[in-house]
Amino acid sequence: RKEVEQDPGPFNVPEGATVAFNCTYSNSASQSFFWYRQDCRKEPKLLMSVYSSGNEDGRFTAQLNRASQYISLLIRDSKLSDSATYLCVVNPLAGNMLTFGGGTRLMVKP
């Protein structure tokens, strides 16, 4: 079993749609959680950290369920510019390595 698992997609959605991605992780002792966004042939960019209480940044909402060991990302009112690969990232030990999922590809169509 992979340490961080994501549905690879692609998710093809129309502009304005709401789309949700889930991610599961295997290490119950994991301490930090993030969503990164990666455009084709570019570096990953931090989208948002994920907190136990859930957090929102504009059209993006992240949730963490420690009991079930999954993380979610909700994107509302999708824009064409949201088309990218979304990487679920877990930090199993404070200050140590980041463990990435394989990414979920999102394509927003006009």
Next chain:
Amino acid sequence: ETGVTQSPTHLIKTRGQQVTLRCSSQSGHNTVSWYQQALGQGPQFIFQYYREEENGRGNFPPRFSGLQFPNYSSELNVNALELDDSALYLCASSFRDLSYEQYFGPGTRLTVT
């Protein structure tokens, strides 16, 4: 932009050769991590350097080695290159004592022929 820079941008090497990749961390960051990203996959952790010492290592053989300098910049060295080493090599910097959010440089695309 994150302020993390990497050089070179692209590199082509032959199997068996050695390569050195370089990374300058974002101002104020004291930790550098290196990742390998094969096509179609998520990045895989290679190792991390904090205060010039290796501070964690992923599942990579000893022919992958690194250094961190007093100015927190870093090098990744790979000896005896193999075809499977072809990948995007990403450097990420962070401030260990405050936040574990890591910020990536643009990467070096290595092709081994």
